[in-house]
Amino acid sequence: MTWKTPLTGALALGLAVAGWQALRPEPVLTHGRITTSILFNREVSQIFQKKCFQCHTEANVSMSLTTYKDARPWAVAIKEEILEKKMPPWSAVTGYGHFSNDVSLTAREVSLITSWADGGAPSGVLLADEDKPAVIIPSLSGWEHGEPNTLVAVAASEKVAADSKDRTARIEVATGLTQAKWLSSLQLNFADRRVVRYAAVYELRTGQWLGTWSPTHAVSAMPAGVAIQLPAGGRVAIEIGYRGTFEEASGAGELGLYFSADKPAQIAPPLEIKAPLVTVVAGKTRERVRTELTLKSATTAAALWPSLGAGATSVEVTALRPDGVVEPLLWLKDYRPDWPSSYVFKEPVTFPAGTRLTVTAYYDNPGTTPLRAQLALSVTAFTPLLRVATARQTSRPAASPAP
Template sequence: MRLLVLTVLFALLANTGLTVSAEDRALVGQSVPEFQLDNCYGKSIAWKDFEDKRLVAVVFLGTECPLAKLYGPRLNDIQERFSDKGVQVIGINSNSQDSLTEIAAYVHRHHISFPMLKDPGSRVADQFRAERTPEVFLLDSERKIRYHGRIDDQYGVGYSREREASPELVNAIEDLLAGKPIAVPNTEAVGCHIGRLKTLEPHGDVTYTKHIAPIMNAHCVSCHREGEIAPFTLSSYDDLIGWEETILEVLDDKRMPPWSANPAHGSFSNDPSLSPEDRQLLETWVDNGMPEGDAKDLPPTPNWTPGWQIPEPDQIVKMDKVPFDVPAEGIVDYQRFIVDPGWKEDKYITAAEARPDCRTVVHHILVYVIPEGATRQDLRQIVAGYAPGTPPIELTDGIAIRVAANSRLLFEMHYTPNGSAQKDLSYAGFCFTEKENVRRVLTGQLAINTRFKIPPGDANHVVLANYISRQDEQLVSMTPHMHVRGKSFRYEAQFPDGRKQVLLDVPNYDFNWQLKYFLKEPLTLPAGTRILCTAVFDNSEANLTNPDPNKEVRWGDQSFEEMMIGFMDTIPLKNNL
């Protein structure tokens, strides 16, 4: 089955607002009080240590916030670029959940070259009125705030801009050094909430051990645990402390758990959404000061399988001979690796599992088939896939995936940089059966349109595609696929008897979360059933992920181009082998 599922965490846990409040504007021009804090090695650092600096950029950071990780190397570059001009970057960690040891690890992991200070009790954050990580305050020689907001606009809520970033902090530094007014003195800080200590005494009957831990285990911990791609862990009570405001925010904004289907249409077995009752429990728990509860109420730790989830594979295929270098930051477009698995005869796959070598940066894996004599992959044949928290392929009851002899495999890799350079050599395992054991073949189907042209600046360009069932079959799953200009996607069945049914409606498509939607019960498609897929693209300036709103966009493999595919998995009702 096609596992284009991205049930990973990773929409960056950031503020969605782009407007600057009156309170934020009022910060510019204010003086900040002197402070003295210890760095991550226990050495005391005070204002007087920087009195010879013309400008100081105070940046509030956290060790696990995804944006703070990504911007660590960029702040290093800014420090190096302007150090000889009297500019000093100072990092401050005000998170109650971040220890000195964790801050030191952050400094080493991201090669931080500027001072990194610990702010116990968030006292300095309160003085600055800082709310987010990262959040920047650029101070002049009189230690007055001259710029406040973000570092630049490269990263946002679950995306990286493909066009060149607007370097607001660098521009502000250059304006001040040149003696000019700052053109844009305020921008909206985007990032995680600073984890301040709570002064409210824990109270009430809703506790972590009895009510909140089961919610975390069911909806979050599969990705938010050690070694997985999620930016912080949520495996214990201590893990949650400091993240409560961010958790409530992403739930309110429906960014987590990742799920895009309109609940008015379809019922899906892999829907990770929290119930209204679970949301209310979380809100009540936070409002009551987050009581821990009795340890005897704690549910068992989920049994996360460390090895293969499928039976021991008959064959393991690596994506390449050497690891791929994943950079510390920036955009890594799809990487493709072609390998010959040596299949000299037809193969019948009953189980397949793609596994990342470096789980912290592998966003997803798709393994396509390239048939003998073909120059590119068959989009209908995806034989393995990976997304954190998503189960592998296991087929039973005489059902298998058939791959023709002499086919090659294409590993399509989507990497997400995490602030430090990594290496990855991912792989896939396969279990086979003999042809005589197979009664029906699971097949990938497509509603696809490759001939569209999206005009420049068009915010609502509609593209249609059809699939017509040529036999009686069961629809198992659907996966809409577009790139960064994708806005919405809908599947609608038109049955031979005239009935119409919306099968899946994705009103807010997100390129970072190309989810696969498994029907709770397979839907029978009589021969002649037409499935109409309607995709809407936003090629306007308002689309923050749009690489170039002034360009006409056509079909192409890379994310700065576009695709329009309605993937489907079907099984014939009758035996076809």
């Protein structure tokens, strides 16, 4: 399944390039002295491939950084953005939870890029090759886990106006399922990635969070053996964050659903921790909103989806275990409302019954009208999977005969 853009290939690409060229910094005409051995075509492009190309390629949400010609004019801006931790956008503080979808740069990656930028930003190739990518550019369309079992068209007629500000659209669609199915994973694909920041999918009847798409994390998958039951004739609600580009663009997409054929070992029930609505008066800063939930039974958490609404500046999620141990699960210190993301644990975390999960967020209201702070945290959670007994455990020595 390939996407057809409203404008045909070359023309659409031409316009996209023209748009970013308008923002491109003045080219550096006098190449300074090269004082580094770090090269764009060796170290730098490999880091960009892992941490930047999800967003910085042609026809994507931001300007291309795939070739030396594309990236060189941005060298100083790149250094500044990464030192200020503005790029790549990732709000979680390192060390509070370990996430598989973390796109933040390691200290080594930061130092390689800064040495490159400070040392004259050399390419490492002949002039003639400076407009060729040094590494493979990942495909932006297509299904990472193969053809989905079910495809649902989403926001087919949605248009995103030129230069429009951030807005959230909520769209409800039927899954078209004629019998209940076990959802193991989902992915979204958008017709025009330039205008989509994130998308969160919920089962409509229960309100259960099913997964969140972001440019850096396209597939939301349950751990092996875990699934969510989707009813026959059900509907899903999809919340999509749009921001306009320099021309009107399509906001349409496709939702791909993947089902497990067998009954899963564990069913993930809805788990949402929601704070009562708090009104933040005009001009108030650092208004604290806090909510908590005590787990009635042992629970394993695989992913978190904080939904903070307008005005949030930070959020912290912690677990207080019955033995008194406090475990920080997530801390978004300088929360980036323009880049909502889910947080998928590298290793799902298991809590005993009686563990208290607390969510604390701070809100600012710089406006002139009251702001309603809407804080919620959805969790992909399930009963801990039973460990399959290993051969060593089962082959006990035969009871020795009585003396």
